[in-house]
Amino acid sequence: MKYIDFTNEEINEVMNKAWTAFHQYRKLSLKQRADFMRAIAVEMEACGDELINTAMKETNLPEARLRGERARTIFQLNSYAAACEEGTWLDIRIDTANGGKTPPKPDIRKMLVPLGPVIVFGASNFPFAYSTAGGDTACAFAAGCPVIIKAHPAHAETSETVANAILKAAGKCNMPDGIFAHVHGGSVEVGKALVTHPYTKAVGFTGSFLGGKQLFDWGNQRKEPIPVFSEMGSINPVFLLPEKLQQSSADIAKMYAASITLGVGQFCTNPGLIIGIESGALQNFIATLGEEIKHIVPAAMLHPGISKLFSENKAKALLQQDVTTVAVSETDAKENQGLPTIASSTGQAFLNNPVLHQEVFGPYSIVIRCKDKDEMIEVAKNLEGQLTATLMATENDISNNDEFMEAVKNICGRFILNSVPTGVEVCLSMHHGGPFPASTDSRFTSVGADGIKRFARPICFQNWSNDLLPVELKNQNPSGIWRTINNELTRSSL
Amino acid sequence: MKYIDFTNEEINEVMNKAWTAFHQYRKLSLKQRADFMRAIAVEMEACGDELINTAMKETNLPEARLRGERARTIFQLNSYAAACEEGTWLDIRIDTANGGKTPPKPDIRKMLVPLGPVIVFGASNFPFAYSTAGGDTACAFAAGCPVIIKAHPAHAETSETVANAILKAAGKCNMPDGIFAHVHGGSVEVGKALVTHPYTKAVGFTGSFLGGKQLFDWGNQRKEPIPVFSEMGSINPVFLLPEKLQQSSADIAKMYAASITLGVGQFCTNPGLIIGIESGALQNFIATLGEEIKHIVPAAMLHPGISKLFSENKAKALLQQDVTTVAVSETDAKENQGLPTIASSTGQAFLNNPVLHQEVFGPYSIVIRCKDKDEMIEVAKNLEGQLTATLMATENDISNNDEFMEAVKNICGRFILNSVPTGVEVCLSMHHGGPFPASTDSRFTSVGADGIKRFARPICFQNWSNDLLPVELKNQNPSGIWRTINNELTRSSL
Numbered sequence: 001m002k003y004i005d006f007t008n009e010e011i012n013e014v015m016n017k018a019w020t021a022f023h024q025y026r027k028l029s030l031k032q033r034a035d036f037m038r039a040i041a042v043e044m045e046a047c048g049d050e051l052i053n054t055a056m057k058e059t060n061l062p063e064a065r066l067r068g069e070r071a072r073t074i075f076q077l078n079s080y081a082a083a084c085e086e087g088t089w090l091d092i093r094i095d096t097a098n099g100g101k102t103p104p105k106p107d108i109r110k111m112l113v114p115l116g117p118v119i120v121f122g123a124s125n126f127p128f129a130y131s132t133a134g135g136d137t138a139c140a141f142a143a144g145c146p147v148i149i150k151a152h153p154a155h156a157e158t159s160e161t162v163a164n165a166i167l168k169a170a171g172k173c174n175m176p177d178g179i180f181a182h183v184h185g186g187s188v189e190v191g192k193a194l195v196t197h198p199y200t201k202a203v204g205f206t207g208s209f210l211g212g213k214q215l216f217d218w219g220n221q222r223k224e225p226i227p228v229f230s231e232m233g234s235i236n237p238v239f240l241l242p243e244k245l246q247q248s249s250a251d252i253a254k255m256y257a258a259s260i261t262l263g264v265g266q267f268c269t270n271p272g273l274i275i276g277i278e279s280g281a282l283q284n285f286i287a288t289l290g291e292e293i294k295h296i297v298p299a300a301m302l303h304p305g306i307s308k309l310f311s312e313n314k315a316k317a318l319l320q321q322d323v324t325t326v327a328v329s330e331t332d333a334k335e336n337q338g339l340p341t342i343a344s345s346t347g348q349a350f351l352n353n354p355v356l357h358q359e360v361f362g363p364y365s366i367v368i369r370c371k372d373k374d375e376m377i378e379v380a381k382n383l384e385g386q387l388t389a390t391l392m393a394t395e396n397d398i399s400n401n402d403e404f405m406e407a408v409k410n411i412c413g414r415f416i417l418n419s420v421p422t423g424v425e426v427c428l429s430m431h432h433g434g435p436f437p438a439s440t441d442s443r444f445t446s447v448g449a450d451g452i453k454r455f456a457r458p459i460c461f462q463n464w465s466n467d468l469l470p471v472e473l474k475n476q477n478p479s480g481i482w483r484t485i486n487n488e489l490t491r492s493s494l
Numbered sequence: 495m496k497y498i499d500f501t502n503e504e505i506n507e508v509m510n511k512a513w514t515a516f517h518q519y520r521k522l523s524l525k526q527r528a529d530f531m532r533a534i535a536v537e538m539e540a541c542g543d544e545l546i547n548t549a550m551k552e553t554n555l556p557e558a559r560l561r562g563e564r565a566r567t568i569f570q571l572n573s574y575a576a577a578c579e580e581g582t583w584l585d586i587r588i589d590t591a592n593g594g595k596t597p598p599k600p601d602i603r604k605m606l607v608p609l610g611p612v613i614v615f616g617a618s619n620f621p622f623a624y625s626t627a628g629g630d631t632a633c634a635f636a637a638g639c640p641v642i643i644k645a646h647p648a649h650a651e652t653s654e655t656v657a658n659a660i661l662k663a664a665g666k667c668n669m670p671d672g673i674f675a676h677v678h679g680g681s682v683e684v685g686k687a688l689v690t691h692p693y694t695k696a697v698g699f700t701g702s703f704l705g706g707k708q709l710f711d712w713g714n715q716r717k718e719p720i721p722v723f724s725e726m727g728s729i730n731p732v733f734l735l736p737e738k739l740q741q742s743s744a745d746i747a748k749m750y751a752a753s754i755t756l757g758v759g760q761f762c763t764n765p766g767l768i769i770g771i772e773s774g775a776l777q778n779f780i781a782t783l784g785e786e787i788k789h790i791v792p793a794a795m796l797h798p799g800i801s802k803l804f805s806e807n808k809a810k811a812l813l814q815q816d817v818t819t820v821a822v823s824e825t826d827a828k829e830n831q832g833l834p835t836i837a838s839s840t841g842q843a844f845l846n847n848p849v850l851h852q853e854v855f856g857p858y859s860i861v862i863r864c865k866d867k868d869e870m871i872e873v874a875k876n877l878e879g880q881l882t883a884t885l886m887a888t889e890n891d892i893s894n895n896d897e898f899m900e901a902v903k904n905i906c907g908r909f910i911l912n913s914v915p916t917g918v919e920v921c922l923s924m925h926h927g928g929p930f931p932a933s934t935d936s937r938f939t940s941v942g943a944d945g946i947k948r949f950a951r952p953i954c955f956q957n958w959s960n961d962l963l964p965v966e967l968k969n970q971n972p973s974g975i976w977r978t979i980n981n982e983l984t985r986s987s988l
Binding site: 015023027028039088091093094095103105106108110111113115116121133139216217220224225227240281305339384395403406409411412413414415416417418419423425427428429430433435436437442443445453456457458459462463465467468482484487489 | 517520523575582585587589590597599600602603604607626649660710713714718719721878879889892897900903904907908909910911912913917919921922923924925927928931932934935936937939944948950951952953954955956957958962976978979981983
């Protein structure tokens, strides 16, 4: 290993600096925060081809994907910077005094303020967009929090390069010393020391259930519990409704063969579970999906640990009672490659066997054949929380299925119609999260500028004069922030 | 005990009914929810004098206070109903499709949906406003969640009466069976069974640290962790800054003698800690505060358990090194009454002794004499999270104290200038909560309509046609809900 794990002393020093930086950074204006974020975007772009080459070497991801992901990361930084500066996310509420009431009503003004230093764990499957300068980092900086990255050991050099870009931007923008730190650590102890440090006030994580749940438990078992936002993936159920399936089983199969194997299946929104009702159309769908999968060539996975887990978890699933293998790629997988695989089983087997509810991270999906509509509803009701759920359905399919619709809505964070769950648009309307175990806090998103709110809390000021209030709460509103004044949303000054 | 603890079987039946009710209630319109809440307000009013008499008997609170508290509870129900119906709290974001982008951007629309059945624990010190039909209940109903009350055993009959009013309103509004349930339980087991039931999706609590933290731990240790909103009180530090104290030490002392003893000191915002810098003015303040306290007549506390704890915790505090008793009421306390008491100690003793940081729930406060400004800053930095912090200060006092101001801001949920922390206005700008241990989740308030968001989570709909979308997300916006459409807040239709 090129990078050595940080010691507890080094971690302590990092956190002390972050704590000092927090008290300076939180006082900077929204524009100063946004300028810093935009400067990071510029420096990331300036890393040029070298960064792409480093990431290709470390992650096995193809060049086009990495270039796209860097562009996405830059878009995140710039668009969250714009949201930060615009200020509506501060959720400002102002109620002016009313001396005529009994007792007299004081002037009260509320806004969000940052929580404090945030630990962000780099995600192996998004070396740019959910790692060092990724979505969690951008949200924390926008909220007014220093960031400490726990570099993912599988792309430590990529992470180090991006960290240097952030430090360069921090220098150019005169950010306080300690606003950002980059911590290496292959061992569990480094993560634990970071999450349990008293100056840590929140945690962002994208990855496996085991890792994310462990961080959540550490965060809650502290003397002072802190919010831990773990996005832990899911199996992203896809329901094939009868009329739609009848109309276009082959097209759906082709669309899903591509979605299941996109990026070697290494997305948290990968459709790992497809549910239909026994019929000729479902048989056609399965046959076509199998044919498609046979022709998809295996590719290298992110790192040997992930490909080993993929093989093991897939093997375990395929060994379960009433599970059959529908098809595998006709091209043999070389070392470290993920072999695209489709399995199938019955609704009854799925309802009885928790193993089939577990994520198999990689190019794999299982098709569940329900005996009737009621069994499909039972499957929907028995699913754990999911990042996404998808319906392939006509209006007819939906309008007669109220109980089913409610059951699906109740378990997912994003509800998709006639499309695929892979591809997570970065926009304000996106919700990337979902009921546990998809994420540890279903009330917050890790994609889109609403993710900034994860790292902030409200404070209200009672009976302060205009001169003494924070700039965003003063009577004057020169930057036109949307504020709720006496129960009316307005951009006007008071 | 007049009421018998619910058995596990009874609790299970209650939760099963709540789960069924949830799937019906969540589909009702915002107006239907609001009408139900308003109907509860009407039924509470209709309980008339009998309810007040029952509460007086059970809580020892005086008639005027209870009439005021019922009026406040009715105001909460009506004002949160108005907020519910108005719909802005749904945090709707719409991004329309853009086929011109690569890849094409789908139509995505996000809104909040209810979490599921909510357990609300009645608070002994607010038999109406934070109990059966109190703030948590109103917020949960507004969010679309059924409510299960764990009645506070100290006012079980009051709670039962209000519960019947809610059930009457539910009947008149044709609410689904199971929308509300009232559970008696003096034992820990009843609370645990409710919090750990798989159909429970959130918990609201106002009370002691020990109780609130236990619920929080149970909630997080579940197979599916759930949010637990415990508001656990605090000592609400008041800082007396030099210039202000010089100008009006006697007035401040009189104001605080009243605040410390208001409602026999039984408010979570009671000022239990007053901090000043050694000076003649501080001596004057302490002397006047002592004189005032001598003339305040003791009154009965809520129940024998609370008065016993008050005596014990006060005695423990007074026994600490360098703590002196400044004054006690000149009127002897009868059984169950709280004897108003003021203590004093030094900054050094406070910094060294965690016992002095603990809440003494009742008519008690300790004045801390710091040797200089630096020691006062140290005290501020070493405080745990607080619901409120108050400054008695001139503009001069504040403008030269940046480090101090940041330290205080960082530990409180509500920051008050030249007033008292008791009296929590019910309005949108109120934040009642604070960093741990004031509450278990500093990001949410338990007073004001923003509290509705505790019991909801976002879901986004991707690629749905207008006909199939929930009414609030459709292109048309007949009720004029504020929605963010393509990054612009608007009340217009699409």
